[in-house]
Amino acid sequence: MSDREIIIPASMKTIVERAGYAPAVRVGDTLYCAGQVGRTADLQVIEDPEQQFIRAWENLAEVLEAGGCTFADVVEMTTYHVDMTRHMPVFREVKNRVFPKGFCAWTCIGVSELAHPGLLVEIKCVAVRRQAIPV
Numbered sequence: 001m002s003d004r005e006i007i008i009p010a011s012m013k014t015i016v017e018r019a020g021y022a023p024a025v026r027v028g029d030t031l032y033c034a035g036q037v038g039r040t041a042d043l044q045v046i047e048d049p050e051q052q053f054i055r056a057w058e059n060l061a062e063v064l065e066a067g068g069c070t071f072a073d074v075v076e077m078t079t080y081h082v083d084m085t086r087h088m089p090v091f092r093e094v095k096n097r098v099f100p101k102g103f104c105a106w107t108c109i110g111v112s113e114l115a116h117p118g119l120l121v122e123i124k125c126v127a128v129r130r131q132a133i134p135v
Contacts, residue, residue, distance in 0.1 A: 036122065
């Protein structure tokens with residue numbers, strides 16, 4: 001029996017088939033999530049920065065849920081930003097709306113480009129499923 005489980009949300013089967021990667025891998029109670037970006041299920045990059053950031057968070061939430069986790073389970077996060085200085089205020093505002101503040105270690109990295117033209121952010125994380133507390 002393998003100690004790893006590949007996590008693929010139903011809406012991400014197309015990207016997995018095209019790109020050949022796993023959206024997440026669970027080992028025990030730890031979920032390692034690949035970077036999520038702001039594109040639609042049919043792989044179209046969302047042009048509006050705020051909407052792209054919202055969709056990146058939604059895609060990450062979907063991967064976490066498929067792996068039995070939520071944003072509250074995230075212990076480490078890395079975000080990769082194209083033109084970080086320009087877009088960080090909007091990204092941070094979106095993040096603060098959807099992601100619990102101060103819940104994890106977070107590193108922001110500025111990059112020159114991501115996998116496809118027009119992508120402005122990629123969010124990857126590690127989450128640890130919390131154990132149910134016996135009643």
